[in-house]
Amino acid sequence: MTTTNKLRRRNTLLFLSFVLPAAIYMVLMVIFPIFYNIAISFKNVDLMNFARGGSEFVGLQVYKDIFEDPILGTSLKNTLVFTFWCLLFQFPIGFAIAMLFSRSFPGAPALRGINFIPWMIPMVAVAGIFKYMFNADIGIINRLLTSLHIISEPIQWLAYGDTAMASVVVANIWKGVPFNMILLATALTTLPEDVYEAAIIDGASPVQRFFRITVPLLKPAMLSVLTLGFIYTFKVFDLIYVMTGGGPGASTEVLSSLAYRFSFTEYNFSEGAAVANVLFVLLMIVGLFYIHLVNKEDRERSGK
Amino acid sequence: MSIAMKQKQKASRVIYLILGIAVTCLFLFPLYWMVSTSLRAPGSTFINPSFFPESIQFTAYVLETENGVSIWSYFMNSVVVSLGTTILTTILAIPAAYAIGRFRNKTVSTIIFIFLVAQMMPSSLILTPLFVTFSNLGLINNHLGVMLADATITIPFSVIILRTYFKDIPKELEEAALIDGAGPYATFLRIMVPVTYPGIITAISMSLIMSWGDMVFSLTLLTKDSLRTLPLILYKAMGELGVRWEVLMAYATIVILPIIIMFVFLQRFLISGLTAGSVKG
Amino acid sequence: MKKFLSIVMVSLLAASFVFAGGSKESAAADDGKTTIELWYHISPNQAAILLEMVDKFEEENPDVVVETQSIAFAEIKKQLTIGAAARQVPDVTLCDTVDNASFAAAGVAVDITDEVEAWGEIDNYFDAPRMSAMYEGRYYGLPYYSNCLAIMYNKDIFDEMGVPYPTADWTWDDFVRLAKELTTPEHYGLTMCLYRSEEGTFNVLPFIWQAGADWDSLDTPEAAEALTMINDLYQGGYMSKELISMTQADMTSALFASGKSAMMVAGSWLNTNIQNENPDLNYGVVTFAHGPANAASCIGGGNIMMLKDDNKEASWRLMKFLSEPENSLYYNEKCGYISPREDAVAMSELWTTDPILSVYAEQLSTSLPRGPHPRWPEVSSAIQTAFQSVLSNNATVEAALATAAATIAEIEG
Numbered sequence: 001m002t003t004t005n006k007l008r009r010r011n012t013l014l015f016l017s018f019v020l021p022a023a024i025y026m027v028l029m030v031i032f033p034i035f036y037n038i039a040i041s042f043k044n045v046d047l048m049n050f051a052r053g054g055s056e057f058v059g060l061q062v063y064k065d066i067f068e069d070p071i072l073g074t075s076l077k078n079t080l081v082f083t084f085w086c087l088l089f090q091f092p093i094g095f096a097i098a099m100l101f102s103r104s105f106p107g108a109p110a111l112r113g114i115n116f117i118p119w120m121i122p123m124v125a126v127a128g129i130f131k132y133m134f135n136a137d138i139g140i141i142n143r144l145l146t147s148l149h150i151i152s153e154p155i156q157w158l159a160y161g162d163t164a165m166a167s168v169v170v171a172n173i174w175k176g177v178p179f180n181m182i183l184l185a186t187a188l189t190t191l192p193e194d195v196y197e198a199a200i201i202d203g204a205s206p207v208q209r210f211f212r213i214t215v216p217l218l219k220p221a222m223l224s225v226l227t228l229g230f231i232y233t234f235k236v237f238d239l240i241y242v243m244t245g246g247g248p249g250a251s252t253e254v255l256s257s258l259a260y261r262f263s264f265t266e267y268n269f270s271e272g273a274a275v276a277n278v279l280f281v282l283l284m285i286v287g288l289f290y291i292h293l294v295n296k297e298d299r300e301r302s303g304k
Numbered sequence: 305m306s307i308a309m310k311q312k313q314k315a316s317r318v319i320y321l322i323l324g325i326a327v328t329c330l331f332l333f334p335l336y337w338m339v340s341t342s343l344r345a346p347g348s349t350f351i352n353p354s355f356f357p358e359s360i361q362f363t364a365y366v367l368e369t370e371n372g373v374s375i376w377s378y379f380m381n382s383v384v385v386s387l388g389t390t391i392l393t394t395i396l397a398i399p400a401a402y403a404i405g406r407f408r409n410k411t412v413s414t415i416i417f418i419f420l421v422a423q424m425m426p427s428s429l430i431l432t433p434l435f436v437t438f439s440n441l442g443l444i445n446n447h448l449g450v451m452l453a454d455a456t457i458t459i460p461f462s463v464i465i466l467r468t469y470f471k472d473i474p475k476e477l478e479e480a481a482l483i484d485g486a487g488p489y490a491t492f493l494r495i496m497v498p499v500t501y502p503g504i505i506t507a508i509s510m511s512l513i514m515s516w517g518d519m520v521f522s523l524t525l526l527t528k529d530s531l532r533t534l535p536l537i538l539y540k541a542m543g544e545l546g547v548r549w550e551v552l553m554a555y556a557t558i559v560i561l562p563i564i565i566m567f568v569f570l571q572r573f574l575i576s577g578l579t580a581g582s583v584k585g
Numbered sequence: 586m587k588k589f590l591s592i593v594m595v596s597l598l599a600a601s602f603v604f605a606g607g608s609k610e611s612a613a614a615d616d617g618k619t620t621i622e623l624w625y626h627i628s629p630n631q632a633a634i635l636l637e638m639v640d641k642f643e644e645e646n647p648d649v650v651v652e653t654q655s656i657a658f659a660e661i662k663k664q665l666t667i668g669a670a671a672r673q674v675p676d677v678t679l680c681d682t683v684d685n686a687s688f689a690a691a692g693v694a695v696d697i698t699d700e701v702e703a704w705g706e707i708d709n710y711f712d713a714p715r716m717s718a719m720y721e722g723r724y725y726g727l728p729y730y731s732n733c734l735a736i737m738y739n740k741d742i743f744d745e746m747g748v749p750y751p752t753a754d755w756t757w758d759d760f761v762r763l764a765k766e767l768t769t770p771e772h773y774g775l776t777m778c779l780y781r782s783e784e785g786t787f788n789v790l791p792f793i794w795q796a797g798a799d800w801d802s803l804d805t806p807e808a809a810e811a812l813t814m815i816n817d818l819y820q821g822g823y824m825s826k827e828l829i830s831m832t833q834a835d836m837t838s839a840l841f842a843s844g845k846s847a848m849m850v851a852g853s854w855l856n857t858n859i860q861n862e863n864p865d866l867n868y869g870v871v872t873f874a875h876g877p878a879n880a881a882s883c884i885g886g887g888n889i890m891m892l893k894d895d896n897k898e899a900s901w902r903l904m905k906f907l908s909e910p911e912n913s914l915y916y917n918e919k920c921g922y923i924s925p926r927e928d929a930v931a932m933s934e935l936w937t938t939d940p941i942l943s944v945y946a947e948q949l950s951t952s953l954p955r956g957p958h959p960r961w962p963e964v965s966s967a968i969q970t971a972f973q974s975v976l977s978n979n980a981t982v983e984a985a986l987a988t989a990a991a992t993i994a995e996i997e998g
Contacts, residue, residue, distance in 0.1 A: 023400065033430035132337075248829045
């Protein structure tokens with residue numbers, strides 16, 4: 001064996017000794033469960049045979065059942081609607097606040113920091129606060145809208161499908177804006193100032209500067225923020241579970257709450273696993289795109 | 305710069321400041337509303353509450369839950385779970401992030417891939433398998449089970465944050481230590497870890513915040529009331545106390561308070577944690 | 586270094602075990618005593634009565650030690666189901682009546698038919714609770730406490746508006762008319778649980794029965810009639826819109842106890858909630874109004890199940906003890922329930938003379954069990970989705986019921 005080979009082997013061992021504990025942990029706690037879920041989604045594990053065993057391999061029957069059940073389509077549609085509205089608002093609002101706080105004025109960094117707080121607040125608390133604010137009788141939102149004469153009758157926010165969806169969307173936007181704001185604000189600080197100065201000398205208006213310089217330069221960061229935002233929003237669970245429980249009816253049922261419902265309310269573990277797998281596949285498609293972005297950036301960084 | 309331009313700039317700074325404060329007040333209003341509701345007299349939330357509480361009362365904070373247990377004992381459960389998760393995360397994530405950040409071989413990209421996938425995975429995906437496995441191991445109704453489950457979120461996040469810090473350490477620093485005769489483990493522990501301390505503080509504080517806020521795993525893995533964590537108690541209370549909003553908002557305030565305190569001291573690390581964990585990958 | 590790390594980690598995990606305060610397994614048998622474990626899911630007040638009975642049992646049976654464990658109402662089913670897979674279940678447990686059949690079908694509950702028959706007391710039970718403990722002709726539990734729904738009404742509101750109190754012979758027409766008449770800006774005419782949980786099913790199902798349908802015939806005009814009546818009252822503002830997200834305990838304190846509702850579909854155990862919230866409330870109770878088919882109510886309550894046959898003799902002794910007529914009487918009286926035993930009910934004045942409880946005792950005779958069906962949670966979920974979709978304007982009555990009927994047909998296989 002040559003010295004380089006020896007060195008390489010020693011290096012590999014060294015590498016493994018650092019990375020293996022965490023890697024084994026991830027395999028046991030994440031990879032194994034993913035395969036377990038795939039396995040039980042091809043069986044008929046339910047309350048009847050969960051305890052005493054005897055579940056059978058049923059092929060694609062469970063998937064056939066859930067795809068025939070209209071609730072899967074409803075939940076998928078709700079998940080997409082929820083994600084769409086959240087991103088549609090939280091991204092521009094976050095961007096606007098990021099632009100504001102990237103101006104130099106006294107207290108700008110401190111204010112930017114304070115606005116970061118909602119992102120750190122546990123989802124269950126966010127859900128609690130907004131459930132209170134959207135309460136039809138004593139909620140501040142109805143009171144505000146009534147006193148501004150926007151509405152004359154209190155709106156029963158959480159009692160009807162569309163308004164319940166609007167309520168959870170608003171709550172999620174509140175938590176999501178800081179995430180967008182901080183990431184975009186950080187990206188804004190990296191923009192080269194000389195380009196702007198040159199543009200000002202050339203007589204470009206602020207709007208032109210925004211669309212011709214800021215947007216193109218921020219494109220990678222924006223793409224990254226949108227993709228991550230999509231992933232975090234698409235897998236929402238706590239907020240829905242606490243605020244509406246997927247109701248009324250199934251009007252705010254999303255894929256993750258449906259998976260939980262199948263498994264832990266109806267005890268149909270195979271159906272729960274199958275829905276979770278559908279969610280996972282959809283997330284993976286977007287996730288692979290995100291990983292592609294990360295790798296691209298990695299290569300660019302190492303290339304420097 | 306002319307005086308006119310300077311004045312114009314000054315004026316625009318004032319306008320930005322006013323705008324900034326206005327945005328902040330509007331944006332953080334839900335938090336004000338939560339705290340101000342929690343300080344109201346019992347039962348006063350049945351009627352339309354005024355913008356400012358008429359009198360400040362702490363009644364809601366000293367109430368016991370339905371089972372006669374003080375809310376602060378659940379607070380301690382949460383402290384145990386989030387500290388345990390964070391210690392476990394730190395021990396596993398730092399060496400792994402170091403290995404991924406410093407070594408170059410074929411497996412690195414695969415391992416990064418696993419962590420990135422784990423970061424995106426919905427918690428509901430692993431609930432049933434963990435439940436079954438933990439039942440067999442006797443880890444249901446045990447805080448250790450929740451710690452192990454919470455760490456499936458905090459470890460990938462921490463590894464991805466820390467990787468960038470380790471990556472940015474100049475090679476010379478590591479080589480100098482190795483030339484001095486220090487072994488690879490000593491170099492890691494005495495040179496690399498101290499150098500990346502901002503990253504490590506970031507990872508620790510993010511782990512604390514994430515495990516503090518977890519409800520899904522506690523909901524599934526803890527069924528004994530006395531073991532429950534604070535977010536779970538807030539959720540349960542919303543079912544049981546339904547209409548006593550001043551108590552619920554007091555619970556929510558207690559859930560949020562440690563996070564605000566951490567924010568005050570660790571703001572810089574938290575913000576860099578989010579950016580390091582997301583954009584840089 | 587590696588060694589150091591692993592030592593740190595092991596000691597950390599060990600420390601977590603100590604601090605985590607997980608469930609401690611007790612030493613099984615000391616000094617020849619049999620230890621059996623009993624789980625329950627009842628409220629703290631009711632648990633106090635149960636524990637009193639357990640103490641008495643231990644006194645009379647010095648060879649048995651009973652370890653008790655409280656599990657949250659919403660959690661006990663999950664605990665028992667998953668616990669059974671890992672063989673971590675207690676010897677004996679209380680459970681919701683509606684779940685007894687599921688646990689029997691799942692092989693979680695032990696078949697105690699031989700013991701029950703040798704005991705020879707089962708014929709003293711009311712039919713509906715007795716049926717809830719049976720699965721495929723065998724016994725898998727003993728009914729422990731019973732309750733059913735009836736209509737509570739706020740006498741002050743009726744008096745104030747000069748409306749006579751409802752009587753046992755009232756009909757759906759009277760019911761709807763009263764709900765509408767008694768609605769003012771100050772209070773709603775009616776309150777019932779429309780929550781998306783078993784509680785909602787429990788409240789809605791009686792109306793479906795009264796119309797002449799059942800859970801397995803939801804795509805019928807009868808079921809549609811029942812749901813249409815509820816929906817009309819809801820959309821018309823005669824019920825609070827908040828009911829869609831309120832549990833029975835919530836709606837009792839927020840609406841009925843605080844005088845904001847003239848009538849409420851409620852079980853006898855909610856008396857305790859009313860006493861806690863507003864002891865001065867002047868209210869009465871009446872049996873359900875007669876629908877097109879009948880005036881049926883829905884039976885609820887709890888059964889005792891045996892889950893392990895390791896200590897079968899001692900476990901059965903505990904079950905028998907708790908079910909003795911005097912003990913059944915004591916527990917049910919104290920907790921505001923009705924004893925599932927006819928002979929125990931006959932022993933007490935309470936269920937014949939108390940103005941509230943006597944009505945419930947009467948209603949119990951026309952009460953039906955839900956199912957029993959081994960996959961009841963899935964059936965119930967379909968029913969909940971149906972009525973909530975209608976109430977939230979997401980589906981018409983017919984469409985929602987057709988969807989539910991299709992789902993239930995699929996569950997039936």
